[in-house]
Amino acid sequence: MSSTSRVDQSGGEAAAFTFSVEARDPSTDARAGLIRTGHGEVPTPVFIPVATAATVKMLSPDELQAAGVTMVLGNTYHLLQQPGVDVVDAMGGLGQFMGWGEPTMTDSGGFQVFSLSDTRRVTEEGVSFRSVYNGRPLTLTPESALELQVALAADVIYALDECSPYPSTRADVNRAVDLTGRWARRFKGTWERTARESRWFQDCFLVVQGGMFDDLRRKSVEQMVVLNPSGFGIGGLSVGEPPEEMIRVAALCCALLPQDKPRHLMGVGTPRDLLGAVAAGVDMFDCVLPTRNGRNGQAFTSVGVLNLRNARFKIDGDPLDTDCDCYVCRNFTRAYIHHLQMAGELLGMRLLSLHNVAYYQNLMAGARAAVRAERFGEWRRQIETGWEMGY
Amino acid sequence: MSSTSRVDQSGGEAAAFTFSVEARDPSTDARAGLIRTGHGEVPTPVFIPVATAATVKMLSPDELQAAGVTMVLGNTYHLLQQPGVDVVDAMGGLGQFMGWGEPTMTDSGGFQVFSLSDTRRVTEEGVSFRSVYNGRPLTLTPESALELQVALAADVIYALDECSPYPSTRADVNRAVDLTGRWARRFKGTWERTARESRWFQDCFLVVQGGMFDDLRRKSVEQMVVLNPSGFGIGGLSVGEPPEEMIRVAALCCALLPQDKPRHLMGVGTPRDLLGAVAAGVDMFDCVLPTRNGRNGQAFTSVGVLNLRNARFKIDGDPLDTDCDCYVCRNFTRAYIHHLQMAGELLGMRLLSLHNVAYYQNLMAGARAAVRAERFGEWRRQIETGWEMGY
Numbered sequence: 001m002s003s004t005s006r007v008d009q010s011g012g013e014a015a016a017f018t019f020s021v022e023a024r025d026p027s028t029d030a031r032a033g034l035i036r037t038g039h040g041e042v043p044t045p046v047f048i049p050v051a052t053a054a055t056v057k058m059l060s061p062d063e064l065q066a067a068g069v070t071m072v073l074g075n076t077y078h079l080l081q082q083p084g085v086d087v088v089d090a091m092g093g094l095g096q097f098m099g100w101g102e103p104t105m106t107d108s109g110g111f112q113v114f115s116l117s118d119t120r121r122v123t124e125e126g127v128s129f130r131s132v133y134n135g136r137p138l139t140l141t142p143e144s145a146l147e148l149q150v151a152l153a154a155d156v157i158y159a160l161d162e163c164s165p166y167p168s169t170r171a172d173v174n175r176a177v178d179l180t181g182r183w184a185r186r187f188k189g190t191w192e193r194t195a196r197e198s199r200w201f202q203d204c205f206l207v208v209q210g211g212m213f214d215d216l217r218r219k220s221v222e223q224m225v226v227l228n229p230s231g232f233g234i235g236g237l238s239v240g241e242p243p244e245e246m247i248r249v250a251a252l253c254c255a256l257l258p259q260d261k262p263r264h265l266m267g268v269g270t271p272r273d274l275l276g277a278v279a280a281g282v283d284m285f286d287c288v289l290p291t292r293n294g295r296n297g298q299a300f301t302s303v304g305v306l307n308l309r310n311a312r313f314k315i316d317g318d319p320l321d322t323d324c325d326c327y328v329c330r331n332f333t334r335a336y337i338h339h340l341q342m343a344g345e346l347l348g349m350r351l352l353s354l355h356n357v358a359y360y361q362n363l364m365a366g367a368r369a370a371v372r373a374e375r376f377g378e379w380r381r382q383i384e385t386g387w388e389m390g391y
Numbered sequence: 392m393s394s395t396s397r398v399d400q401s402g403g404e405a406a407a408f409t410f411s412v413e414a415r416d417p418s419t420d421a422r423a424g425l426i427r428t429g430h431g432e433v434p435t436p437v438f439i440p441v442a443t444a445a446t447v448k449m450l451s452p453d454e455l456q457a458a459g460v461t462m463v464l465g466n467t468y469h470l471l472q473q474p475g476v477d478v479v480d481a482m483g484g485l486g487q488f489m490g491w492g493e494p495t496m497t498d499s500g501g502f503q504v505f506s507l508s509d510t511r512r513v514t515e516e517g518v519s520f521r522s523v524y525n526g527r528p529l530t531l532t533p534e535s536a537l538e539l540q541v542a543l544a545a546d547v548i549y550a551l552d553e554c555s556p557y558p559s560t561r562a563d564v565n566r567a568v569d570l571t572g573r574w575a576r577r578f579k580g581t582w583e584r585t586a587r588e589s590r591w592f593q594d595c596f597l598v599v600q601g602g603m604f605d606d607l608r609r610k611s612v613e614q615m616v617v618l619n620p621s622g623f624g625i626g627g628l629s630v631g632e633p634p635e636e637m638i639r640v641a642a643l644c645c646a647l648l649p650q651d652k653p654r655h656l657m658g659v660g661t662p663r664d665l666l667g668a669v670a671a672g673v674d675m676f677d678c679v680l681p682t683r684n685g686r687n688g689q690a691f692t693s694v695g696v697l698n699l700r701n702a703r704f705k706i707d708g709d710p711l712d713t714d715c716d717c718y719v720c721r722n723f724t725r726a727y728i729h730h731l732q733m734a735g736e737l738l739g740m741r742l743l744s745l746h747n748v749a750y751y752q753n754l755m756a757g758a759r760a761a762v763r764a765e766r767f768g769e770w771r772r773q774i775e776t777g778w779e780m781g782y
Binding site: 053054055057058059060061062078082083087090091097098099314315317327331332333335336338339340342343345346347349350351 | 445478481488489722723726727734737738742
């Protein structure tokens with residue numbers, strides 16, 4: 001912490017956001033680093049659970065912390081509709097509202113507008129859509145996405161971008177890249193003029209788009225790099241393309257982006273996706289998979305995916321993952337969690353969600369250690385060989 | 392613990408069940424005591440959360456423990472259908488199955504057959520009904536209720552009884568009392584002959600019936616007392632009768648029952664019911680109210696019931712209960728829990744359930760302290776005066 005730090009409005013130390021690469025794997029592009037924010041440190045590579053509506057579904061902040069979580073991501077699209085950013089603002093910002101004292105980030109809301117809304121209208125100004133909660137017309141612009149996220153008061157906020165669906169024509173993606181570039185410039189410009197004065201404990205990331213087109217990815221990277229954000233989102237992936245295509249494009253972006261800024265592969269992914277992207281140089285991930293699939297009865301383990309509804313677990317006295325020391329694996333059997341699933345008991349969803357989050361955290365901790373030990377490639381092969389039940 | 396204690400099959404110390412009254416309030420019939428079981432101690436008066444299907448809905452064992460819970464009650468009716476008592480037996484019994492190392496009890500299943508099943512047929516032998524899970528025909532007899540509960544391996548188990556609905560004719564209740572008496576004799580006789588040898592760490596309670604008829608309550612008490620169980624359930628109450636009628640009958644039973652055995656008012660109740668029944672001499676309670684009403688958005692507090700769906704909590708930065716130091720009240724605001732309710736987030740139900748369980752535990756801890764201080768009546772009036780929002 002800097003000696004001039006002071007307590008900011010959300011209770012954190014108002015230190016500047018910093019990122020440093022602390023170790024590099026010699027045989028891959030994997031790296032281990034450290035993000036510092038006003039609310040604490042985030043070792044990378046990091047998996048960031050999604051707190052859609054200011055809650056990582058079913059889990060409490062103390063459970064997340066015990067599972068090794070260091071940062072959560074709230075969805076502006078959902079929060080602006082319920083409870084409204086005015087409420088979150090009045091309650092001290094996202095972290096304080098949800099009882100989470102460690103680092104937070106918010107997205108711009110753009111991804112949800114493009115993926116959830118079938119009534120959207122994109123103009124130069126921004127994107128208009130109807131609330132899925134109450135049908136009310138809403139508009140996101142670069143400036144309003146900033147204003148909303150300043151009210152939500154997360155440590156890291158995101159510029160508005162347009163995410164192209166997969167597949168898209170080159171012309172469509174090119175148009176989206178240029179619009180995303182102009183929106184990023186407006187967002188960053190407004191940020192520089194206004195937000196840093198009043199809420200200088202926040203830092204902003206910009207999103208690289210460009211679909212599966214190398215030259216458009218390159219153009220988007222160039223547009224964003226000149227704006228000098230604190231970090232970069234790699235957007236427009238995990239939208240239906242094959243996994244190897246996702247990794248190829250992520251690797252391209254990482255090769256083009258500056259080495260001294262963190263890269264966040266947005267909305268990714270499976271454990272296999274994560275290890276592939278870490279090898280390509282990605283530092284940050286967020287995804288609903290561990291909690292969503294937990295609610296659907298799946299456990300992510302060192303042997304792959306287990307479906308706890310399967311009758312073979314009926315009298316299985318082992319923990320979900322014999323290789324895991326999380327709260328769930330220390331205290332409960334597969335037989336018990338199978339029973340909870342069959343009985344429709346919500347505790348089953350909760351325990352699976354918690355274990356899955358812990359599994360992701362432990363996987364990233366393993367990746368960090370492997371990078372520091374300069375054996376990421378070998379470690380990755382061992383881990384992936386263990387996944388005999390698949391991912 | 393006795394010097395001859397040994398570790399029993401479910402991991403507890405196989406000490407005999409004991410109960411001692413340790414303090415009496417001078418101006419009411421309230422008493423404070425201590426139950427000892429092979430899995431630990433239970434100070435009374437005690438509220439026992441219901442773990443219907445081997446889970447206190449949504450809550451983890453460590454949360455229950457932190458909230459002050461010392462004993463949970465599983466429902467044989469549900470457990471015999473899902474996962475089946477063979478599974479619970481194979482997994483080490485109810486406590487070990489659900490990760491709860493402290494005392495447990497099970498009911499006989501009778502109450503659910505009489506309250507949930509519209510296909511039941513009562514004979515001298517027992518009661519037949521169809522599973523609500525799969526329509527399969529099932530029968531509970533005094534002997535099978537014992538066998539099932541021996542497999543579930545709780546510290547305290549219950550004889551099968553017939554619970555009369557409210558209102559019932561004197562003739563119908565009289566018939567049910569006599570049948571309950573004959574069933575209790577069969578249950579206790581089989582227990583003495585068989586179960587104590589193989590599973591001597593369990594202890595059994597018998598249920599007093601008799602509806603709202605004083606002479607039938609007296610007859611039922613006399614039938615049960617001669618069988619010399621470890622404790623008594625007061626059944627057939629909280630089935631629709633007025634609250635003052637419930638307290639009147641509970642007080643009558645307590646006056647008739649031996650002073651040196653615990654009395655359990657089964658399926659009760661609201662905070663107001665609990666204080667009234669403690670004043671009448673009741674030692675134990677179980678009820679789904681704190682968890683069920685938590686899932687419906689209600690908080691039980693020192694000022695009465697709050698409905699967290701109410702818009703007046705939208706920016707309320709207070710904890711659920713300003714007089715409570717539970718995990719929920721230490722970490723979350725009414726505004727946050729209101730938001731979780733409005734967003735349909737399961738964490739809201741979970742936090743309300745946990746707070747409500749803690750409220751009940753704190754209420755009983757207050758009652759115990761007041762009895763020991765010989766001022767239960769005065770303490771009760773203070774608590775009840777605080778409930779301006781009602782119960």
